[in-house]
Amino acid sequence: MKKVLFAFVAGALALPAQTPTTTPTPRQNAVAPAGGSVDVATQPAAGGGRGRGRGPERPKGPTPHMQDGTVDFSGVWQGGGPIGDIAQGMPKGAVIPMTPAAEKIFKSRQSKDDPEANCLPTGIPRIAPYPWRIVQAPGHVFILFEGNIHSYRQIFVDGRAHKEDPDPTWYGDSIGHYDGDSLVVDTIGFNDKFWFDFAGHPHTEQLHTIEKYTRKDLGTLDVDTTIIDPGAYTKPFDLHFTATLRPKEELMEYICQENQQDAKHMVGFAGLN
């Protein structure tokens, strides 16, 4: 018998639930194997019955352009950066060129101290597992994040240079320009507080990122990021991730600090989790 025929029956919850009239049955009071068949998918991104572990289908179509010929990057996207480990954006077997000092920090980090787990921003290139929106305006590109945290990036595409000696911040000082069908974003002025991923890859205030956003078709946004940080990495290295357009989605409020209970229960070294 097929274990999983339909991804989410969760929607059925919107219907009035049957009101229980009986006393709860003391079925099990301890940890027990959760075997047996499961009526629904145990993987999250399987909406619309498209199968276990697969997300909504990527919209198909040509790359859209604005009236002036610039690629239209606007829309709600998901993905496009590391979540668990930056190595996921590197060729298989590639070595992350950490300096000895960075490696020492990396190996000492505890998951409970992950800024994202504590409802602080992801910084760059890390992305939270929530949708985000690109808004293009004259002279600016804005990235609005649903989560983590409910914040934004502003990228100046009006030809200005970086600020001189910017204060270190979570998202840094970003300037951009259009290069053919790509948007190139150069960012400096980072603080050293955020982590690159759940694993805890570190960086310093010397971090300099160059992101290249390429909307290669309607539903696909390639995000290629060069990491330059001589304080933590012996040489620049590149990450490649892909974001997917979510045309039916709107951003929703997400105030992470509202009821954060996770960090105090997290155990172990980040790199091992």
Add this chain to the structure above:
Amino acid sequence: MKSRFALVLACSAGLTISALPALAHHSFAAEYDASKPVDLKGTVTKVEWTNPHARFYLDVKDEKGNVTNWNFELASPNVLSRNGWTRHSLKEGDVVEVQGAMAKDGSNLANARTVKLADGRKVFAGSNTDPK
């Protein structure tokens, strides 16, 4: 047959479900132990429709009649909403059965994977994975 029933139920409800990945803002493996599954039935005592995770609390009675209150973590309300839940889907007094993974620190905390309602409907519940 159970699965087919679930499929028929969902389809007959005419639901359009737009599922999004339900990963969390933290490492699942840092907080929960997938090798320690938990399967509990009890009465919902409180529901928190809050970020970064919705939660519900469940009174579970053992064979001796002792009651333990469990804290079950769900996905964020945003993810749940995108998958068909509403803030009314679970309410105090509901009798449910939950499968999930226990917290690594040994507290009465678990990540809910599926919730089975009193009427037999079994629903996906949470952020039960880390990115691969």
